[in-house]
Structures are given as C-alpha cells and as structure tokens.
Amino acid sequence: MKLCSIIVLLFIGCSSQKKIVADKVTKSGASEIVFEQLVQSSVGGYEHPQIKVFKEQKALEETFGYINSFRKPGFPIPSKIDFSKETVVAVFMGQKNTGGYAVSVQEVIELDGKVKVFIEEKSPGKKDMVTMAITQPFCVVKINTSKEIIFEKRVVK
Known part of the structure; x- marks a missing residue:
C-alpha cells in the first residue's frame, strides 16, 4: 500500500514539475519561455556564423534541405509548427578547423514584451584533445512565441 502511494506521488510530482518550469519567473522579473531543441x-x-529566424514553413524546409545534403538519412523536417504561435530559430556557429566546438540555446525569456534567446558557444581549450576535422556546429530550436526575438551570446571555453 505504501509503495502504491509513493508511486502515485512520484507521477503527480513529475507532471506538475513541467508546468512550473513553463511558468517560472526569473529574479529579474522575466518569464521563461518554453523551447524545444x-x-x-x-x-x-553553414560556413559562416549566422542566425536564422523562421516564420514560415518554406524557408525552414530550404534550410533543412541544405543541412540534410551532408547526411543520409537526413534530419526529419519539422512539419507541425504553428507559425502564428511558434517560431523556429537556427543558430550556426560557422566553420571550425577542429572538433570540440558546440552551439546551443540555453534559455529563452520574455522581459518587457521582448523575447531574449541566450545562445551558448563552446570552444575547446588550448590543451584539449579534439578531432582533427572540419566542423560546422549548429542547433535548431522551436520557441513557443511569435514575438520579436533578440539574441545574446555566452562564450564558454
């Protein structure tokens, strides 16, 4: 009986935790916005660093066509995007001469009616062992907003 009670509490705790994350307010009064990598x-x-903000399916499909031209099988093209409520963002770090580089979206917040996306770029240290290959790190995320987006980079070494 106690075991069943514990399991039920775990399920209730897990489902409510997701809701808290979506409604979380930061110390600065900003609201966190849900995003999905x-x-x-x-x-x-891409060879050169760039950020692409997609507000329509056709442009998203063209970029995925480029990304998928380097791999078989390719990444599935997101098709269930409601562009009236959601935005897709692709962050490209540009071409690097070695491995050990990565780019990701770490946080998305809304403050004063604007959406701010925090991008984290990681670079290898001078003494790190890395793959000797040309890389072009990138990430694509879906953000639950259709508002104007501004970007801020955080560089991690």
Whole structure:
C-alpha cells in the first residue's frame, strides 16, 4: 500500500514539475519561455556564423534541405509548427578547423514584451584533445512565441 502511494506521488510530482518550469519567473522579473531543441550537430551547418529566424514553413524546409545534403538519412523536417504561435530559430556557429566546438540555446525569456534567446558557444581549450576535422556546429530550436526575438551570446571555453 505504501509503495502504491509513493508511486502515485512520484507521477503527480513529475507532471506538475513541467508546468512550473513553463511558468517560472526569473529574479529579474522575466518569464521563461518554453523551447524545444529540434536538432543539434557539429556537421552540416553553414560556413559562416549566422542566425536564422523562421516564420514560415518554406524557408525552414530550404534550410533543412541544405543541412540534410551532408547526411543520409537526413534530419526529419519539422512539419507541425504553428507559425502564428511558434517560431523556429537556427543558430550556426560557422566553420571550425577542429572538433570540440558546440552551439546551443540555453534559455529563452520574455522581459518587457521582448523575447531574449541566450545562445551558448563552446570552444575547446588550448590543451584539449579534439578531432582533427572540419566542423560546422549548429542547433535548431522551436520557441513557443511569435514575438520579436533578440539574441545574446555566452562564450564558454
């Protein structure tokens, strides 16, 4: 009987925890916005650093066509995006001469009516052992907003 009670409490605790994350308010009074990472890879991005914000399916499909031209099978193209409520963002770090580089979206907040996306770029240290290969790190995320987005980079070494 006690075991059943513990299991029920665990399920209730897990489901409510997701809701708290979505409604979380930061110390600065900003609201966190839910986002989902769709793709992250170190191969197949663009040669030059860039950020692409997608507000329509056709442009998203064109970018995935480019990304997938380097791999078989390719990444599935997200098709269930409601662009009236959601935005897709792709962050490309540009071409690097070695492995050990990565880019990701760490946090998305809304403050004063604007959405701020925090991008984290990781680079290998001078003494780190890395793959000797050309890489093009990138990530693609879906953000639950259709508002204007501004970006801030955080560099981690």
